[in-house]
Amino acid sequence: MFIDHENIERLASMPEPKEADALRALKAASMAKGLSLEEAAILLAVREPDLAGLLIRTAAEVKERVFGKRIVLFAPLYLSNYCTNGCKYCGFRSGGNEIARKALSVDEAVTEATALEAMGFKRILLVTGEDPRWGIDYIVSCVRAIYERTGIRIVHVNAPPMDTDSLKELKASGAGVYQSFQETYHRPTYEDMHPFGRKKDYSFRLGVMDRAMEAGFGDVGIGPLLGLYDYRFDALSTVSHSLHLYKKFGAHAHTISIPRLRPAEDGLKDVPMRVTDQELKRIVAVFRLSVPSAGIVASTREPAGLRAELIHAGATQLSAASRTSPGGYAGTEASLEQFSTTDHRGLAEVMKSVVDEGLIPSLCTACYRAGRTGVDFTGRTVAGEMEKFCQANAVLTLKEYLLDFCGNGTRESVERAIDQGLAGVKDQGIKKALAEKMEALEKGKRDQYF
Ligand code: SAM
Ligand code: SF4
Numbered sequence: 001m002f003i004d005h006e007n008i009e010r011l012a013s014m015p016e017p018k019e020a021d022a023l024r025a026l027k028a029a030s031m032a033k034g035l036s037l038e039e040a041a042i043l044l045a046v047r048e049p050d051l052a053g054l055l056i057r058t059a060a061e062v063k064e065r066v067f068g069k070r071i072v073l074f075a076p077l078y079l080s081n082y083c084t085n086g087c088k089y090c091g092f093r094s095g096g097n098e099i100a101r102k103a104l105s106v107d108e109a110v111t112e113a114t115a116l117e118a119m120g121f122k123r124i125l126l127v128t129g130e131d132p133r134w135g136i137d138y139i140v141s142c143v144r145a146i147y148e149r150t151g152i153r154i155v156h157v158n159a160p161p162m163d164t165d166s167l168k169e170l171k172a173s174g175a176g177v178y179q180s181f182q183e184t185y186h187r188p189t190y191e192d193m194h195p196f197g198r199k200k201d202y203s204f205r206l207g208v209m210d211r212a213m214e215a216g217f218g219d220v221g222i223g224p225l226l227g228l229y230d231y232r233f234d235a236l237s238t239v240s241h242s243l244h245l246y247k248k249f250g251a252h253a254h255t256i257s258i259p260r261l262r263p264a265e266d267g268l269k270d271v272p273m274r275v276t277d278q279e280l281k282r283i284v285a286v287f288r289l290s291v292p293s294a295g296i297v298a299s300t301r302e303p304a305g306l307r308a309e310l311i312h313a314g315a316t317q318l319s320a321a322s323r324t325s326p327g328g329y330a331g332t333e334a335s336l337e338q339f340s341t342t343d344h345r346g347l348a349e350v351m352k353s354v355v356d357e358g359l360i361p362s363l364c365t366a367c368y369r370a371g372r373t374g375v376d377f378t379g380r381t382v383a384g385e386m387e388k389f390c391q392a393n394a395v396l397t398l399k400e401y402l403l404d405f406c407g408n409g410t411r412e413s414v415e416r417a418i419d420q421g422l423a424g425v426k427d428q429g430i431k432k433a434l435a436e437k438m439e440a441l442e443k444g445k446r447d448q449y450f
């Protein structure tokens with residue numbers, strides 16, 4: 001098993017490093033080629049304020065070198081809150097509130113996706129509880145219908161672990177990233193938190209990304225649910241998970257999420273091992289430096305102010321406008337929320353705040369559709385080839401947003417972001433092609449990308 005509990009416990013309890021050791025690890029990190037687990041552990045143990053500041057700045061620099069200034073925005077779409085598992089922290093768990101359950105019909109899923117499209121989103125993440133009545137056939141039908149009947153350009157999926165054949169079906173439906181969080185990599189805590197249902201099986205969950213890659217998913221999304229166990233153990237295990245995928249398949253995790261435990265109806269009364277904001281920032285920085293090619297995703301579980309800080313610590317993706325109950329966007333009847341969110345702003349406001357931070361919001365979906373996925377994506381990012389595409393594609397998505405959604409008060413900040421993005425495109429060939437594509441958008445063409 002690639003999660004070596006003993007070794008990770010040892011690394012997770014490492015004392016604060018000597019300055020020279022921390023600086024050595026930071027120097028290695030600044031090459032943007034990733035870190036060993038040992039080096040990641042050294043940086044995760046840094047507390048001294050000056051060194052911690054340097055850690056965050058190094059992560060921000062590496063992020064900019066790899067992906068430019070762009071921050072990708074997306075929204076989750078909850079399909080069903082029926083669940084047969086007993087996860088103690090989740091509002092959807094079986095045995096909790098059984099009254100407000102809802103599984104969207106395929107038509108309702110399309111209505112929800114259409115509502116997100118009308119806000120300006122191009123990329124969505126389908127999310128669902130685990131119940132065989134709404135299993136793989138249902139999920140695949142929703143993915144296909146959303147592609148066929150809406151303008152959403154990429155559909156990612158966070159769904160319970162499944163076998164390889166089901167993952168092949170999911171891949172064949174056109175799903176982009178397959179995402180599933182291990183919650184905690186610490187087996188005894190995992191077993192305590194998941195007392196019944198299929199999710200009880202730690203190994204089945206841990207193995208799902210191997211199965212996903214075998215099933216043809218180049219891009220997989222992993223993450224710990226922070227707060228269940230010692231964050232250092234879970235953060236290092238997450239790095240270890242990605243290193244394992246890289247070693248075995250040549251591709252790192254495409255995304256790493258950093259969900260922190262939130263209050264949920266019938267959930268845990270207290271957070272077992274609270275993670276502070278400062279710790280969360282350091283976790284993000286260590287993920288960025290350990291796996292420079294990964295998208296690091298900060299959700300609306302976190303407040304607006306902290307999310308603004310996380311995008312300067314290495315995070316590259318933000319969800320926005322999120323509702324965690326099925327039917328939450330199109331205003332159909334109320335149903336059970338998975339957990340309460342903190343950042344309730346709409347897409348336009350989140351875009352504006354990203355611009356105010358000096359960064360460039362992006363609604364890009366290019367890589368999945370241009371074939372830059374899996375091994376190819378990891379290789380290109382490590383070689384420093386992605387930045388020029390990311391920046392140019394961000395500009396194109398903003399231009400399109402400006403043309404189609406300009407009535408919502410964000411015009412000035414979107415124009416500012418376009419100017420800043422254009423100024424940052426250095427490659428002359430891309431610059432010329434970018435001008436042509438922008439002109440095509442103005443003439444009514446859509447979906448222009450590199
Ligand atoms: N049901 C599937 C599963 O568990 O894999 C898929 C999606 S689940 C709805 C999405 C994620 O939400 C879980 O993997 C967990 O990390 C997170 N989550 C659950 N309860 C939470 C809570 N109270 N606060 C924050 N995140 C939570
Ligand atoms: Fe069900 Fe997922 Fe919630 Fe667990 S985390 S109760 S599997 S929806």
